[in-house]
Amino acid sequence: MTPEELLYAYAIAREGALRPETLENLTGVAGEPVRAVPHLGLAALVGRVPAAEFDEGALAEGMEDLSRLERVARGHQRVVEELSAALRCVLPMRLATVYRDETGVRRMLAAGRMDFGAALDRLDGRVEWGVKVYALMEPSEPSGASGVDGPSGACGSDAGAKPSGREYLRRRGAARRARGEGVRDIHGALAGLAERARVYPPQNSRLSGASGRNVLNAAYLVRRERGGDFTSVVGELAEAGPRSGLRVELTGPWAPYSFVREDGDG
């Protein structure tokens, strides 16, 4: 370990779950081999990365560069996903958790060992599924309509060609209520199949490039062996979605990023 290198931490696992072949051919965010730093029955999976790219200043700068952020994020995710496939349970670290040396990594494992042990037990054999629901744009709605009319629209002075203002509002209100109920039903059905659920803020469609307005962005913690049931219910909901003006999208399975903390908020 030279001063020009740092340790990037990807995940925490039980030391006993690691096999010699688990880390074979596994490379990290800087193309480096991933290895284990064992301590007190736990192991942190780390890789040596150049300090010039991963020390505090470089990270703060690098995270503003979208292509670099994306490279690090995808590299981190790839390692976590491969570990997650090979082991029954890993706790993914938050992006860009970096240590000066192994002493720091072992100190982190020692300080958090009770929490990490409890989380590994709680999440053993579970994965996370992501479900997003989008409100489809209705043909009768002006583009970009999200419930707020411009000040001039309120007087109806130039609404001549449209159906009556009252009829328009009635239809739009009914469509919105149907969508709202649809979203609640979808979340209720999926939360019922999951051990836990976490709702993220809706995604900005300009960032995601998705069409429609994101009205639900949620993660569900599901036992691995129940994944088939969960995804087939998502499939049914996706098929029924357009009837309530909704599009349903599934991602996963993910390592349980969203459920590492016990209180359900991370």
Added chain:
Amino acid sequence: MDERRLSLVDLLDRLLAGGVVIVGEVTLGVAEVELVRIDLRALVASVEAL
């Protein structure tokens, strides 16, 4: 998961708001993470303005 189809935004939801959070030897602080989100929005806005 197919990496190409996995959107960066889905990834960042989890990588920046989930996972084990440690106050480590050198970690990106919460304030900077908030900055990342703001910068991402600013970046998208500036790309659209071109």
